[in-house]
Amino acid sequence: MPPVQFSCGGCHRKLLTSDFLKCNICSKKYDIECASVPIQHFKNAMTRDEKSQWVCHECMSKLPKTNNANTPVRSIQNISTDNLAQSTQSDTTRENVTIRRPVPKAVSTPTSDGQILNKELLPIKTELQEFRASLDFFNNKYEEIKNDMSGLVKENYELSRDSLKLKSTVEELSYRLNNTEQYLRDNNLEFHGVPKHHNENLRSLLIQCASVIGLRPKDDDITNCVRVAKLNKDNKMARSITVKFRNVECVRI
Incomplete structure (x- = not known):
């Protein structure tokens, strides 16, 4: 089971530490601030009996108005004079009386x-x-x-x-x-389909071809005569013959 958590009877905040006092009359628990007890006095000066006989401010206000001669926290030893007794009584009363303060909001x-x-x-x-x-x-x-x-x-x-x-x-x-x-190329003529012979003379061959159609060009009219390479190597026809004449007039014979 989770540990039981208590709340302060004054500010109603949870008591997260063991630094609190329990009222001997109403059994309510108060943190050190609400009990108006200095923390150093609580830890170093208050005895176990004083803590067990501590009375909260509410219960203290309900007690009969007396001189607090029997206050538990009043020291009754080593009192030599009346002034010292009154001073000690006044100090002890102030330590055990809790001053009410406004309850702060839990923020x-x-x-x-x-x-x-x-x-x-x-x-x-x-x-x-x-x-x-x-x-x-x-x-x-x-x-x-x-x-x-x-x-x-x-x-x-x-x-x-x-x-x-x-x-x-x-x-x-x-x-x-x-x-x-x-x-x-105006001076050129191309001849296609002329069979190729071994050791052929193209000039004589062309003059013979021209005589067949009734033309008689002179040998000096032809400046160049050569067979050109084929564009399509798979073509079985003989290579064409390109003839370059001396001038255009020779071509028009």
Whole structure:
């Protein structure tokens, strides 16, 4: 069974220690403050008999008005004069009379409440500080990423603009290259399907082919004559013959 807890008859707070006095008449228990007994006097000066015969202020006020000559806590030894007896009687009476004071409310002091509150809020404060540090970190990272994205968007725009310019330039150069190649090839003729013979003479072969269709080119009209490589190596046909004439007029014969 749990130990029995008593309450103070004055302030009605629980008696958590053994530092209290029990009234010899009503048997109520009072803490040292409500009993108006100095703690040093209670621990060092009061005897066991004095503590057992102590009377609370309520019971003391109900007693008949006497000179308190038989007060238990009054010392009756070594009294030599009437003044000393009266002085001792007055001191002993003041020690045993409890002065009633307003019953304090069972609340904690502001200092203790603040300390407890600070102790309970300390983990929350620490977590909030860590959370704030994390938010600052992510905010800085977000700003860095935002700046990087802005730079990438600008760079991408410039690259796209340059790409359009390059595309236009390539198209123009391709057109000019085609025209140039076409111009350079105005003096050329291609012959396809001409069988290839060992140790063949392409100039004589071409002049013979031209005579078949009624043309008679001169040997000096041909500046170059060669078979070109195949675009498709699997093609079984003989390689084409490219002939370059001295001028366009030779081609139009």
